[in-house]
Amino acid sequence: MVSTIRVVQNILDANERIAANNRTLFDQKNIYVINLMSSPGAGKTTLVEKTIEALRGKYRIAVIEGDIQDTVDADRVAKLGIPAVQINTGGACHIDGNMIQQALSSLDLDRIDLLICENVGNLVCPAEFKVGENAKVMILSTPEGADKPGKYPLMFRESAVMILNKMDLLPYVDFDMAKAKRDALKLNPSLAVFEVSCRTGSGLEGWVRWLGNQIESFKNRGRE
Ligand SMILES: Nc1nc2c(ncn2[C@@H]2O[C@H](COP(=O)(O)OP(=O)(O)O)[C@@H](O)[C@H]2O)c(=O)[nH]1
Numbered sequence: 001m002v003s004t005i006r007v008v009q010n011i012l013d014a015n016e017r018i019a020a021n022n023r024t025l026f027d028q029k030n031i032y033v034i035n036l037m038s039s040p041g042a043g044k045t046t047l048v049e050k051t052i053e054a055l056r057g058k059y060r061i062a063v064i065e066g067d068i069q070d071t072v073d074a075d076r077v078a079k080l081g082i083p084a085v086q087i088n089t090g091g092a093c094h095i096d097g098n099m100i101q102q103a104l105s106s107l108d109l110d111r112i113d114l115l116i117c118e119n120v121g122n123l124v125c126p127a128e129f130k131v132g133e134n135a136k137v138m139i140l141s142t143p144e145g146a147d148k149p150g151k152y153p154l155m156f157r158e159s160a161v162m163i164l165n166k167m168d169l170l171p172y173v174d175f176d177m178a179k180a181k182r183d184a185l186k187l188n189p190s191l192a193v194f195e196v197s198c199r200t201g202s203g204l205e206g207w208v209r210w211l212g213n214q215i216e217s218f219k220n221r222g223r224e
């Protein structure tokens, strides 16, 4: 039992070191990085597309897509004329520091202000593996149910932002929004919460403003 725990700890420690190296490189290159997480189908790629639409005039954006298999998500992003790299984890349920480090060789780091890393759809292990991000952002969509903060606490504790997506479906699904927010904020009182519909575009301006502010304070760090 003890040795099993140690193996997992060693894997996490090794990942922390690689993620820290990635972070050092991102700092040198002035790249603000988000690690975007959710269960499959909550709307990660759609949010990436909407975020690109809103911020492409202001920032140079690149995207790394993590999936077990296939390139559909990177294809969706590339269609917008944005540099996109697809990582296929080949079964692994999350992306990690090493995968991101390898993907970086396909990107021109001198031409990126914002790097979005879309994680594998999963509410469990993505929360445990840093990739060198400035912030973890998670999406909970209304059809998934309000019990998710209680069931997957680490995801909500680790994230700086919770995006409640698919607000347009609220009349048709049994989603207790007050409970979802209450339980998530109990786990993480500093969580920023945005209620959005990536379908209709409602609420996205709050998220875009938050992200823009984060990028600006990152760029101005150390200047005060
Ligand atoms: N009704 C509705 N559907 C959405 C919304 N956002 C995304 N979707 C749909 O949800 C499905 C999964 O979205 P996708 O972005 O691929 O999710 P991902 O697997 O988390 O990357 C797609 O059919 C999207 O069109 C939303 O706000 N409202």
Ligand SMILES: [Mg+2]
Pocket (backbone or CB within 6 Å): 044, 045, 046, 073, 118
């Ligand atoms: Mg996706």
